[in-house]
Amino acid sequence: MNTLKKAIRIPLRDSELGEGLTIKRALPTRALRTVGPWCFLDHAGPVAHNMMNVGPHPHIGLQTFTWMIEGEIMHRDSLGYEQVIRAGQINLMTSGRGISHVEEAHSTGGLHLVQLWIALPASHRHGPAAFAHYPELPRWDDGAWQFTLLAGSLGQQHSPVEVYSPLVGVDIRLTAGEANANVSMELNPTYEYGVLVLKGRTKINGEMLDPSDFLYLSAGAAVLELARDGHEDLQLMVIGGEPLAQTPIIWWNFVGYSTEEVVEATRDWQAHSERFGTVLNTPLKRLPAPSVEGLVLHAHQRKSEE
Numbered sequence: 001m002n003t004l005k006k007a008i009r010i011p012l013r014d015s016e017l018g019e020g021l022t023i024k025r026a027l028p029t030r031a032l033r034t035v036g037p038w039c040f041l042d043h044a045g046p047v048a049h050n051m052m053n054v055g056p057h058p059h060i061g062l063q064t065f066t067w068m069i070e071g072e073i074m075h076r077d078s079l080g081y082e083q084v085i086r087a088g089q090i091n092l093m094t095s096g097r098g099i100s101h102v103e104e105a106h107s108t109g110g111l112h113l114v115q116l117w118i119a120l121p122a123s124h125r126h127g128p129a130a131f132a133h134y135p136e137l138p139r140w141d142d143g144a145w146q147f148t149l150l151a152g153s154l155g156q157q158h159s160p161v162e163v164y165s166p167l168v169g170v171d172i173r174l175t176a177g178e179a180n181a182n183v184s185m186e187l188n189p190t191y192e193y194g195v196l197v198l199k200g201r202t203k204i205n206g207e208m209l210d211p212s213d214f215l216y217l218s219a220g221a222a223v224l225e226l227a228r229d230g231h232e233d234l235q236l237m238v239i240g241g242e243p244l245a246q247t248p249i250i251w252w253n254f255v256g257y258s259t260e261e262v263v264e265a266t267r268d269w270q271a272h273s274e275r276f277g278t279v280l281n282t283p284l285k286r287l288p289a290p291s292v293e294g295l296v297l298h299a300h301q302r303k304s305e306e
């Protein structure tokens with residue numbers, strides 16, 4: 001179990017992903033490495049001009065999970081998939097033991113998205129790569145609140161997104177000016193949770209949050225109480241899952257459990273190994289891996305288990 005207790009509010013800083021795209025990184029941070037198997041979370045935008053162009057780069061040990069709020073991105077990967085993702089859709093890429101991909105701006109308007117990684121369990125970390133696009137997801141209303149189930153299950157609803165660990169992801173919106181500004185969401189007490197505000201301000205279990213905060217809830221919480229603050233549009237994302245027994249190493253674009261695993265993946269990428277294939281039809285340049293000279297990394301047992 002996680003040693004972090006109850007609710008912790010983690011401040012998020014803006015950083016540049018290049019070409020003017022502002023991101024807020026909620027995972028991993030010094031304060032918090034993972035929420036269930038969710039091990040990376042970048043909230044990108046909103047920005048007025050879509051300039052996201054990330055050249056060919058490799059992944060191991062994870063699923064990349066893209067939730068598009070505004071704008072269009074072209075995904076191309078070494079399996080040969082070419083898929084435009086639009087608002088309200090998810091792209092899910094499973095790296096297995098190796099894949100490479102690019103993300104190219106596909107529209108000139110605004111851009112707003114959340115990019116997450118899910119650490120793969122041992123059963124799938126060394127398996128084949130895969131890609132899936134989910135244009136339709138379960139949606140329902142609770143009064144004025146609109147729920148979209150991104151991953152996992154909530155009540156009677158089940159997301160089609162194929163994941164390999166117990167986890168959940170939910171998008172929740174409230175349109176400006178709507179009455180009925182309170183709602184609650186039942187939580188799985190065996191999961192830990194993270195809440196990210198994408199737009200507006202909200203009070204969650206008594207904590208006031210805006211997009212500069214990430215709220216962590218340790219396992220054991222039974223309910224999420226949401227209350228609007230103000231009259232603007234409100235949008236948030238809730239992620240959760242069973243706490244991992246071991247916190248993985250995240251190094252560059254790799255998720256692993258030993259220095260050797262990460263070093264081998266880096267050398268394979270530098271050597272243009274078949275392991276990561278080739279992304280065709282992209283004008284973007286291949287991203288070089290940082291040096292692994294002297295690299296020593298450790299996966300961590302959860303503190304209470306040490």
Ligand code: MN
Binds near residue numbers: 057059101
């Ligand atoms: Mn990537």
